[in-house]
Amino acid sequence: MKIAFSTEGESLESLLDTRFGRCPRFLVWNFETNSFTLVDNSQNLQATQGAGIQSAQNVINTGAEALVTGHCGPKAFKVLQAAGIPIYVAESLPIRELIDSFEKGTLLQLKEADVEGHW
Template identity: 55%
Template sequence: MKIAFTTSGNDLQAPLDSRFGRAPKFLIYDLDSSAFELIDNQQNLNAAQGAGIQSAETVAKSGAQAVVTGHCGPKAFRALNAAGITIYTSDAPSVAGALDLYRQGQLKKAETADVEGHW
């Protein structure tokens, strides 16, 4: 199974970015092979509107079945839900930290959007 983490860096030690729609990159981690790939989200970082929806599309295309991020707005929440992607929110400082918490089953599933949408 693959998990998408929002980040501004290039590896597991990089910080977990608190934004979903406007996250600079997604780190897609494969739990089975322990390998990861990076997907640039610069285009959405620059998208003024609908960034959450487009980021959700990007994550869905990557094949990830879960997202770990800081906060999730209403449009992204709806879009990820429709794609059958589970959303976890975390304030872990790094991707590795969030991954550990996930493995320990300590991340909480987001039941609703926890921030108001940006336009």
């Protein structure tokens, strides 16, 4: 199973970026191989609108089965929900710690968008 984390960094020590739509990249952790890949999301830093939707599309394209981020707006939530990808929210902590929390099942799952969308 693979899970995606929004981040500004490039390693497991990097902090979670609590922004979803405008985070520069995703770290995708693979539980089978215990390794990760980095997926660029920087085109959305430039987007004038719809950054959340395209970030969601990027997460879907990585094949991740879950997403860990800080906040999620209504449009991105809708896209991820349609793709069957659950969203977990956390504070800006090192990704290594968050992988542990995910395995222990202590991360909070988002049942609806928690920030207002803007366009």
